[in-house]
Amino acid sequence: QKEVEQDPGPLSVPEGAIVSLNCTYSNSAFQYFMWYRQYSRKGPELLMYTYSSGNKEDGRFTAQVDKSSKYISLFIRDSQPSDSATYLCAMSGDMRFGAGTRLTVKP
Amino acid sequence: GAGVSQSPSNKVTEKGKDVELRCDPISGHTALYWYRQSLGQGLEFLIYFQGNSAPDKSGLPSDRFSAERTGGSVSTLTIQRTQQEDSAVYLCASRPGTGVVDTQYFGPGTRLTVL
Numbered sequence: 001q002k003e004v005e006q007d008p009g010p011l012s013v014p015e016g017a018i019v020s021l022n023c024t025y026s027n028s029a030f031q032y033f034m035w036y037r038q039y040s041r042k043g044p045e046l047l048m049y050t051y052s053s054g055n056k057e058d059g060r061f062t063a064q065v066d067k068s069s070k071y072i073s074l075f076i077r078d079s080q081p082s083d084s085a086t087y088l089c090a091m092s093g094d095m096r097f098g099a100g101t102r103l104t105v106k107p
Numbered sequence: 108g109a110g111v112s113q114s115p116s117n118k119v120t121e122k123g124k125d126v127e128l129r130c131d132p133i134s135g136h137t138a139l140y141w142y143r144q145s146l147g148q149g150l151e152f153l154i155y156f157q158g159n160s161a162p163d164k165s166g167l168p169s170d171r172f173s174a175e176r177t178g179g180s181v182s183t184l185t186i187q188r189t190q191q192e193d194s195a196v197y198l199c200a201s202r203p204g205t206g207v208v209d210t211q212y213f214g215p216g217t218r219l220t221v222l
Contacts, residue, residue, distance in 0.1 A: 006149065043111070043198055043213025044150070088149060095140065095211070099149035 003027050006089055006098025015107050019076040023089035023098045026070065030091035033065050035074045038086045038100065047087075048074070079105045109133070111214035113199050119220045120189055128184045128217045132201030139182050140202075140211065141174060145195040153197075156182060189221045 006023045013019055021035075032051055036044035048063045050056045050072075056063045064073040076083055088100040112131045120126050132139050141153040152166040156176045167173070171189075176182040186193055196218050200211040 004149075008149075041215070043200070043215050045213065046210045090150075095152060095155075097142070097150035097152075 003096050004098045008099045010102040012104045019079050021074040032092040033072045034090040036088045081105050113214040117218045125187045130182045130199030136201035138202045140200045142198045143195045191221045194221045
């Protein structure tokens with residue numbers, strides 16, 4: 001079993017839709033939870049990070065952590081074609097990444 | 108300022124050859140990471156440097172893989188006797204220090220193809 005599980009998709013949605021991306025993890029020692037966005041042929045860039053259970057909002061993006069269920073989510077509101085990318089969850093102490101979900105937002 | 112750079116951007120090699128991949132981290136960043144990204148597999152951790160030492164090299168897949176870092180800056184990942192399954196994008200990331208939430212800054216990667 002992988003430490004971090006993430007559905008690789010692909011996920012295709014129409015512009016304006018609410019997108020939900022999810023990861024589960026098995027290691028309860030993970031303390032920090034991050035979401036990275038990776039455009040094609042580029043390196044990942046940090047989008048958001050959270051520490052405690054609950055929600056953290058940044059513009060159209062909301063990160064949610066449920067430590068009791070070992071489940072994290074990223075919500076994108078009013079999705080735009082420019083949001084089309086691969087989204088990777090990551091967990092720390094040790095940096096462990098999910099497989100990444102490829103998202104396409106169609107105009 | 109300059110970000111993390113990697114070279115070459117693309118490398119095509121024949122099975123059995125050795126390759127060297129280079130990473131230039133952001134100046135002053137003490138921590139450096141190597142990852143491998145295969146299609147649909149996400150980022151696979153390879154090795155972590157703090158300064159010139161590698162406290163965690165648990166992700167190196169075999170003894171054909173090695174890495175070094177000199178002067179607390181440039182790092183080289185070497186793959187000996189390459190195999191087709193080594194084909195992937197190799198990403199390097201650096202971050203300022205040892206803080207857990209320090210942002211990792213990624214380079215654009217080296218796309219390795221082993222024929």
